[in-house]
Amino acid sequence: MRYPARVPHGAVEPPPTPDGIRPARLRLPATGRWRTLREYLLDRFPAEGPQRVDALFAEQRLVDRAGPVAREAPFVPGATLWCYREPPSEVPVPFEVSIVHRDDRVLVADKPHFLATTPRGSHVLETALVRLRRELDLPELTPAHRLDRTAAGLVLFVLRPELRGAYQKLFQHGLVHKTYEAVAGYPPSAALPRTLRSRIVKQHGDHRAREVDGPANSSTRVDLLEHRDGLGRYGLVPATGRTHQLRVHMGSLGVPILGDELYPRPTGKAPDDFSRPLQLLARGLAFTDPVSGEPRRFVSDRSLQAWTAYAEWTRSPANR
Numbered sequence: 001m002r003y004p005a006r007v008p009h010g011a012v013e014p015p016p017t018p019d020g021i022r023p024a025r026l027r028l029p030a031t032g033r034w035r036t037l038r039e040y041l042l043d044r045f046p047a048e049g050p051q052r053v054d055a056l057f058a059e060q061r062l063v064d065r066a067g068p069v070a071r072e073a074p075f076v077p078g079a080t081l082w083c084y085r086e087p088p089s090e091v092p093v094p095f096e097v098s099i100v101h102r103d104d105r106v107l108v109a110d111k112p113h114f115l116a117t118t119p120r121g122s123h124v125l126e127t128a129l130v131r132l133r134r135e136l137d138l139p140e141l142t143p144a145h146r147l148d149r150t151a152a153g154l155v156l157f158v159l160r161p162e163l164r165g166a167y168q169k170l171f172q173h174g175l176v177h178k179t180y181e182a183v184a185g186y187p188p189s190a191a192l193p194r195t196l197r198s199r200i201v202k203q204h205g206d207h208r209a210r211e212v213d214g215p216a217n218s219s220t221r222v223d224l225l226e227h228r229d230g231l232g233r234y235g236l237v238p239a240t241g242r243t244h245q246l247r248v249h250m251g252s253l254g255v256p257i258l259g260d261e262l263y264p265r266p267t268g269k270a271p272d273d274f275s276r277p278l279q280l281l282a283r284g285l286a287f288t289d290p291v292s293g294e295p296r297r298f299v300s301d302r303s304l305q306a307w308t309a310y311a312e313w314t315r316s317p318a319n320r
Contacts, residue, residue: 014063014082020133021124023063023082034075037062056083087124091272097128100154100298105291106167107132107141107157108298113277116149128155145171148244150261153180153282153300166290171241177286179237180246181225183279183306184255186232193223196249200242208262209244211252218242220249231258233307246280258306279306 016022034040041053055061060068061084069081095112102108109128116123119130133141144156144167156171158164170176197216202209219239226233232255236246244263250256251263258279261269269276281304286297 014084016133016139017084019087019125020130020139021084021087021119023061023084026081026083028075028077028079028081030078032075032077037069037073037075037081038071040075061085088122090122090124090126093126094274097131098301100300105159105163105289106144107136107138107159108285109155109157110300110302111147111152111155111282112302113150113152114274117143117146117155123149129157132157144168145176147282148278148280150259150278151280151282152277152302153280154285154298155282156285156298163291170287170290174239174241175287177237177284178282179235179284181281181283181304182234182236182246182250182257183231183304184234184250184257186224186227186230187254190224190253190255192234193221194253195219195221196252198249198252200245200248202243207266209242209248211248218245218249220246222249222253231306233304247278277305279304 013025014023028037028040032040034043038053038057041048041056042050045053054071057069057071062069062081063084064079064081093112093115095115097112097115098110100108100110109132111117111128115131116127117129119127124130129141129143133139138159140159140161142158142161142164144158144164147153147155156167158167197219198211199214199216200209200218201212217240221237221239223235223237224232225235234250234255236250238245242248247257247260247263256263259276260278261267261276281300281302284297284299286295288294289296
């Protein structure tokens with residue numbers, strides 16, 4: 001992998017690699033006893049070891065605004081650096097990202113199941129953001145929000161850096177009308193439509209979110225769109241955006257979403273098992289454009305496998 005030989009002076013952050021991966025930002029402490037940057041890295045990240053730290057310098061993967069940092073560089077309190085990390089080994093996701101809309105400000109992508117929105121943890125190259133940056137040659141592309149890796153559907157990306165904040169604030173302030181679809185069991189006694197409100201928390205290190213006592217911090221409207229063969233196709237409209245909110249609320253109704261690998265209990269699914277996608281789809285996005293003031297609405301063309309191909313879904317051993 002090749003890294004930029006020089007960072008433009010005054011740049012907010014260095015450019016991504018040819019693979020579309022941006023470097024990690026590293027802010028040095030305001031005070032410290034270290035004489036060199038190498039001493040600081042060895043002390044701060046002991047698990048990396050001398051060989052891996054030295055490789056950062058030798059391969060010019062550690063940079064500041066002037067370019068690659070030398071092995072003997074002094075420790076500068078409060079300085080900002082960036083590190084181009086080697087991507088982890090990943091299982092390729094055998095599904096494509098499709099484009100719903102593109103103009104000079106935004107790009108709306110239709111993400112498949114199993115593909116993360118942005119690099120995180122063991123998912124780096126196999127993410128919608130990195131794929132789109134590489135395939136469309138859009139190094140400044142940035143997501144305005146995120147969609148769970150296991151869910152499919154619409155994600156809004158921003159093309160121009162100066163517009164990122166305007167579109168990201170739409171989602172932060174709840175100004176985007178988001179609609180979802182899900183497939184789950186159908187209990188004839190369910191009283192729908194219904195709005196579920198509860199307090200959802202997710203603790204660091206715990207993969208699952210939980211409902212607890214206390215003031216509600218989440219709200220989801222659930223409607224039954226149609227049902228057949230013991231299954232229901234549900235319309236979900238969240239008024240808030242808590243982690244795993246839709247999955248938790250469907251579980252609290254007694255109808256967990258089909259294909260869920262975490263709820264009601266973890267399944268221990270293998271990373272390369274793509275046979276049972278979570279039957280959750282981000283179907284629509286609607287908002288008033290913060291730049292032009294025009295109303296905008298986008299709809300996913302995807303469908304949920306358990307509903308459109310019910311026979312194949314039930315015949316699969318993974319779904320029994």
